[in-house]
Amino acid sequence: MRLKPIFLFIAISTLPISLFSQERNILINTDWGHIRHSWNASWITHPTTSVFDYGVFYFRNTFETEDVKSTAIIYVSADNRYRLFVNGTEVSNGPARGTLNRWRYETVNISSYLKKGKNTIAAEVINFGEFRPVAQLSYKTAFILQAKGELENKLNTGTANWKVIADSAYSAIEITREMVEDFYVAGPCDRIDGTKKVWNWEKENFDDSKWATPKIITLVAGYGYMHGTPWKLVKRTIPPMEHKIERLHKIVRSNKITCDTDFLAGKKGLTIPANSKVSLLLDQTYLTIGYPEIIVSKGKYSKIKVTYAEALIAKDGSKGNRNITEGKKIRGYYDLFIPDGGDKRKFRPLWLRTYRFIQLDIETQNEPLILEDYYGIFTAYPFKENAFFKCDNLSVSKIWDVGWRTARLCAEETYMDCPYWEQLQYVGDTRLQSLISLYVTGDDRLMRNALQLIDNSRIPEGLTMGRAPTSEPQITPPFSLYWVDMVHDFFMLRDDTAFVKQFLPGVQAVLGWFERRIDKNGMVGPLDWFNFSDWSPGFLVGCPAGVDTSNSALISLNYAYSLDRASELFNFFGKTYEAKHYKEQAKSIKTAVFNNCFDREKQLLKETPFENSYSQHTNIWGVLTDAIPKEKQKEVMQRVLTDKTLIQCTIYFKFYLFQAMQKVGLADQYIEQLAPWRDMIAKGLTTFEEGDYDERSDCHAWGATPNYDLLATVCGIRPASPRFNKIEIKPAFGELSFIKAEMPHPKGSIAVNLTKNSDGTISGIVSIPESTTGIFYWKEKEFQLKGGENSISLPQ
Numbered sequence: 098m099r100l101k102p103i104f105l106f107i108a109i110s111t112l113p114i115s116l117f118s119q120e121r122n123i124l125i126n127t128d129w130g131h132i133r134h135s136w137n138a139s140w141i142t143h144p145t146t147s148v149f150d151y152g153v154f155y156f157r158n159t160f161e162t163e164d165v166k167s168t169a170i171i172y173v174s175a176d177n178r179y180r181l182f183v184n185g186t187e188v189s190n191g192p193a194r195g196t197l198n199r200w201r202y203e204t205v206n207i208s209s210y211l212k213k214g215k216n217t218i219a220a221e222v223i224n225f226g227e228f229r230p231v232a233q234l235s236y237k238t239a240f241i242l243q244a245k246g247e248l249e250n251k252l253n254t255g256t257a258n259w260k261v262i263a264d265s266a267y268s269a270i271e272i273t274r275e276m277v278e279d280f281y282v283a284g285p286c287d288r289i290d291g292t293k294k295v296w297n298w299e300k301e302n303f304d305d306s307k308w309a310t311p312k313i314i315t316l317v318a319g320y321g322y323m324h325g326t327p328w329k330l331v332k333r334t335i336p337p338m339e340h341k342i343e344r345l346h347k348i349v350r351s352n353k354i355t356c357d358t359d360f361l362a363g364k365k366g367l368t369i370p371a372n373s374k375v376s377l378l379l380d381q382t383y384l385t386i387g388y389p390e391i392i393v394s395k396g397k398y399s400k401i402k403v404t405y406a407e408a409l410i411a412k413d414g415s416k417g418n419r420n421i422t423e424g425k426k427i428r429g430y431y432d433l434f435i436p437d438g439g440d441k442r443k444f445r446p447l448w449l450r451t452y453r454f455i456q457l458d459i460e461t462q463n464e465p466l467i468l469e470d471y472y473g474i475f476t477a478y479p480f481k482e483n484a485f486f487k488c489d490n491l492s493v494s495k496i497w498d499v500g501w502r503t504a505r506l507c508a509e510e511t512y513m514d515c516p517y518w519e520q521l522q523y524v525g526d527t528r529l530q531s532l533i534s535l536y537v538t539g540d541d542r543l544m545r546n547a548l549q550l551i552d553n554s555r556i557p558e559g560l561t562m563g564r565a566p567t568s569e570p571q572i573t574p575p576f577s578l579y580w581v582d583m584v585h586d587f588f589m590l591r592d593d594t595a596f597v598k599q600f601l602p603g604v605q606a607v608l609g610w611f612e613r614r615i616d617k618n619g620m621v622g623p624l625d626w627f628n629f630s631d632w633s634p635g636f637l638v639g640c641p642a643g644v645d646t647s648n649s650a651l652i653s654l655n656y657a658y659s660l661d662r663a664s665e666l667f668n669f670f671g672k673t674y675e676a677k678h679y680k681e682q683a684k685s686i687k688t689a690v691f692n693n694c695f696d697r698e699k700q701l702l703k704e705t706p707f708e709n710s711y712s713q714h715t716n717i718w719g720v721l722t723d724a725i726p727k728e729k730q731k732e733v734m735q736r737v738l739t740d741k742t743l744i745q746c747t748i749y750f751k752f753y754l755f756q757a758m759q760k761v762g763l764a765d766q767y768i769e770q771l772a773p774w775r776d777m778i779a780k781g782l783t784t785f786e787e788g789d790y791d792e793r794s795d796c797h798a799w800g801a802t803p804n805y806d807l808l809a810t811v812c813g814i815r816p817a818s819p820r821f822n823k824i825e826i827k828p829a830f831g832e833l834s835f836i837k838a839e840m841p842h843p844k845g846s847i848a849v850n851l852t853k854n855s856d857g858t859i860s861g862i863v864s865i866p867e868s869t870t871g872i873f874y875w876k877e878k879e880f881q882l883k884g885g886e887n888s889i890s891l892p893q
Contacts, residue, residue: 138243140316366467379457389403480537535590555606577607578607690724863882
């Protein structure tokens with residue numbers, strides 16, 4: 098039985114759309130309900146071309162309308178991705194990444210693009226096939242558009258006058274180790290043959306009379322519909338990505354061509370003579386992400402190879418100082434464009450490119466090639482920097498700026514570990530990214546999206562995937578624990594108990610998996626799967642000792658940490674039995690770890706009960722969980738900070754190091770712990786790299802944690818109660834003399850403007866939202882904060 102669709106729509110006022118503006122007519126109102134029943138439209142595809150292989154397809158529909166209303170709502174999606182145009186103007190792209198069981202669709206108001214009379218709506222649909230990014234799930238090439246109201250009979254796919262063509266100009270360039278020499282899973286590059294390309298297909302007056310009639314695949318239905326469909330549709334919940342023009346800044350060198358910066362500025366073109374080979378190496382001067390676009394005229398059968406790299410490579414294979422280019426060459430993935438000789442032809446890659454350096458290698462044939470313009474379209478999640486941190490140490494301010502750029506480049510339709518290499522939403526990374534987002538921007542939508550995507554990735558055993566979405570399963574049990582911690586983070590920082598409550602069954606499933614693996618020693622282990630903790634030398638492929646053969650103190654305490662947080666969650670929701678159980682289980686694990694692993698001579702926890710190896714990590718967990726008695730914790734942390742024989746944390750796990758320092762009263766040492774970040778800046782990095790253990794990724798999200806810690810550890814701003822209704826402020830100046838900062842809060846903003854005087858006293862102003870309360874800590878003193886502005890003047 099096929100049911101008619103039930104549409105629930107709440108009118109939302111919209112702003113005019115610009116291709117390069119954040120304000121787009123994609124409606125994402127979170128109160129708008131799922132279209133759960135069968136739609137009147139159908140999924141469509143190309144009638145003869147393989148629906149599983151790589152391909153680029155264009156769909157068009159030309160229709161008449163006599164009455165243009167203020168709202169003209171459509172719902173649109175595709176597999177893998179689409180760009181939608183109305184009368185030649187792009188109005189939407191997507192879908193936002195999800196899974197087949199929760200496939201996203203966009204809701205778009207196209208009214209401002211329609212006109213009385215003839216109109217054309219057109220879509221580019223891409224299937225990356227076997228080359229698709231690991232983060233991209235897919236069933237097969239497909240497109241769906243459902244209109245609301247009067248336009249339904251004219252625009253619905255499967256019933257209206259739709260046509261389709263496959264563009265044979267495109268072929269995939271598979272990324273090889275010769276290009277990147279390391280682990281890469283972010284999709285292919287493009288070879289675009291302009292002599293075969295269907296130009297101007299999205300324009301109103303294009304002749305599509307020879308195009309094919311699309312093939313209907315299946316009905317369209319939302320998540321929860323009674324019958325099976327390949328894609329279970331749910332609405333998009335995140336805003337459109339930011340798009341803006343970004344000009345390249347510098348010509349590093351040129352070969353057999355003279356070029357000046359007027360070309361990069363878009364002020365004049367650059368002519369490449371016929372029958373010549375030239376090369377241009379360009380420097381953005383900072384790392385960025387987006388869609389580089391090159392506009393060319395003439396030059397039929399020329400070849401334009403565009404290579405993208407985070408950094409240049411020296412003869413010994415090292416990157417060195419990123420600002421030093423002499424004697425270095427480019428190595429990276431590349432696109433290949435072949436012009437057809439037409440005027441003002443625009444070549445643009447199908448997917449995001451990450452780069453600081455770009456090299457154009459151009460070979461012309463019998464006709465000169467004119468490079469009319471070349472620029473990037475910066476593309477990222479539209480985070481706004483609503484926080485700031487200022488102090489009397491300029492290097493710290495620089496760390497803030499570089500950290501924020503790092504965070505921005507690692508956030509698109511999901512959080513990403515890195516923009517160049519993987520573009521995957523790993524849970525361990527995502528927990529840190531979410532905290533940065535909430536503290537610096539106040540925007541929690543990408544965190545909500547992440548929590549749900551990770552929850553939906555759960556396997557029958559109870560664990561989540563270590564990353565989500567992913568087409569290649571990777572199960573990382575500690576990352577499932579970090580998802581539990583993320584739920585607790587949201588619970589502490591946001592007042593949305595209904596949203597949090599949906600995750601309680603998933604929390605139980607994760608913790609149950611670990612509980613079933615507690616052995617006679619009272620610790621967890623041995624464990625299956627990839628039990629990554631840190632890329633530290635001393636850990637085997639990132640996994641601590643004992644995890645797959647006996648017991649790991651590190652993973653056991655990682656579990657106890659999450660048990661304590663789960664206990665708080667379940668207690669809040671009145672589930673006292675579960676809360677008590679988790680609290681008792683956490684206590685039992687901590688006791689077992691201490692009894693089995695605490696070395697009384699070294700006064701440190703060892704990695705397993707059966708061998709004498711020691712890490713910063715395990716002792717950090719010992720402090721954070723109180724497995725190490727409180728009276729010993731400060732001494733242990735001082736050893737952790739000074740004993741270089743311990744397995745050392747990399748940049749990633751230093752987040753937990755700093756949490757432990759703050760817990761035992763050593764937060765004043767935080768600023769001096771920023772040496773690795775200062776070193777990266779000194780090496781010319783404009784984003785923070787994956788770690789100092791190799792030079793693979795120049796931009797890794799976990800490197801941006803100073804943007805959280807400068808607010809949460811130096812300013813000491815943390816939630817003192819669930820939902821952030823009560824605020825704790827416990828500044829740790831260290832070597833600083835003043836700190837001035839502001840961060841968003843769901844009910845307003847929190848601001849501190851404090852000076853540490855030479856006599857050890859502190860003075861200044863602290864402001865918190867009117868409807869909140871707080872406590873200010875200084876040394877052993879407490880000061881009650883009221884909503885609004887508070888004057889602080891406390892003795893040493």
